[in-house]
Amino acid sequence: MKNPLIYFLVFFNVIYLFSCAENRKGESIANDTLEKLTYPLTVKDEFGFSWPEGLVVDDIIYLDTQEDQLIVSFSKLMISPEHDRYYILDDRQSKMFGFDGQGNNISIFSKLGTGPGEYREIKDAQIDFDNNQFEILDFDQIKKFSLINFEYLASVSLRGIKGNNIYGNFVNIEGVYYLYTPLPPAHRMIPSARANTQEFHLLRKDGDQHDFFIPKEHGVLLMEGDPIFRQSHISGEYNFTPILGRNEIIAINKEGIFTKYNFPFASNGIPKIELINFYDREREFMGTDYYKFLNNIMETERHLLFHFLGSSVLYYVLFDKTSKKIISIGRSKDYMPVLISSDSKYFYCYVMPASLFKHIEEGNSFENHPILKSIDFEKIDREDNPILIKFHLE
Secondary structure (H helix, E strand, O other), X not given: OOOOOEEEEEOOOOOOOOOOOOOOOOOOOOXXXXXXXXXXXXXXXXXXXXXXXXXXXXXXXXXXXXXXXXXXXXXXXXXXXXXXXXXXXXXXXXXXXXXXXXXXXXXXXXXXOOOOOOOOOOOEEEEEOOOOEEEEEEOOEEEEEEOOOOOEEEEEEOOOOOOOOOOOEEEEEOOEEEEEOOOXXXXXXXXXOOOOOOOEEEEEEEOOEEEEEEEOOOEEEEEOOOOOEEEOOOOOOEEXXXXXXXXXXXXXXXXXXXXXXXXXXXXXXXXXXXXXXXXXXXXXXXXXXXXXXXXXXXXXXXXXXXXEEOOOOEEEEEEEOOOOEEEEEEOEOXXXXXXXXXXXXXXXXXXXXXXXXXXXXXXXXXXXXXXXXXXXXXXXXXXXXXXXXXXXXX
């Protein structure tokens, strides 16, 4: 099973929350409004996370395994509106695998030959199921292809845009692009000619109009397989992973960005002095017991589910949007599958067969596991592709 290895790029800057652009736009929220959106995270029991009794497993999809279709890195899951096709981005191989609802492989998009459709790597991908098209982020271009036959269709150039343009993720909302950069180590706030106090993580590109949001602060923690833009329960709206030192979940839509929730740590948060002295202490910082970095944000109509980090371990948070209460928080005693996506009703996760077999060989059982007890071990081998699981909470 792919471990949630933590990759980090760190940098420094002054602290402010307005946005700056070629045409500057402010992203601010009144204190009284933010207070209404604030729900402190209190860990009373270290291993306090458990799934509610109303968890229902809706589908288990055993993905087809052939020599030429082995998934190395389950980076992103894209689901058709009818829930009958699943596309998996493997960013390590720069491939996109397509499967039907039964797990049969229906397509593999991989590096093409010479011509305008050739690409160097896929940093991110997005599918437009309505028009049977998809786009990939390939360094300084966004390239569009047919989902039916992979024919190259067009490109959007990102060259010449002011500021840092080493983008790692993107999303297209009805022709308006948002692009995210973690800002590389060379752009840390240190005394050098390359230092720039006007660098931002988020670009909004509407044609030739460019607006910048989320100024760089202390650092970024990137978890493998954690898309920066997560589809919310609302079509055309995405949740944005907060940068280090921030606990506000920001939503993004075609018009702009706004603060949606605020989950500050009630205790054990990172002291400001630690953030200020973060530079060149990355590994030491990751080993501290401080709570840090909200990530892997998934949202249905009723629930919000996300992680945060302790001492290189994951804590889980399940928030009921109806009652506006945190109903479960902490580490999990149970084996946890990798949570990868959500839509208005369902959560999606995956497990690697090799990890399941190892867990059993160590004397453990999945007999009473709320999610994994439904897996048929007669259908899998150790080296098979991931098992995709769809479930919901009643």
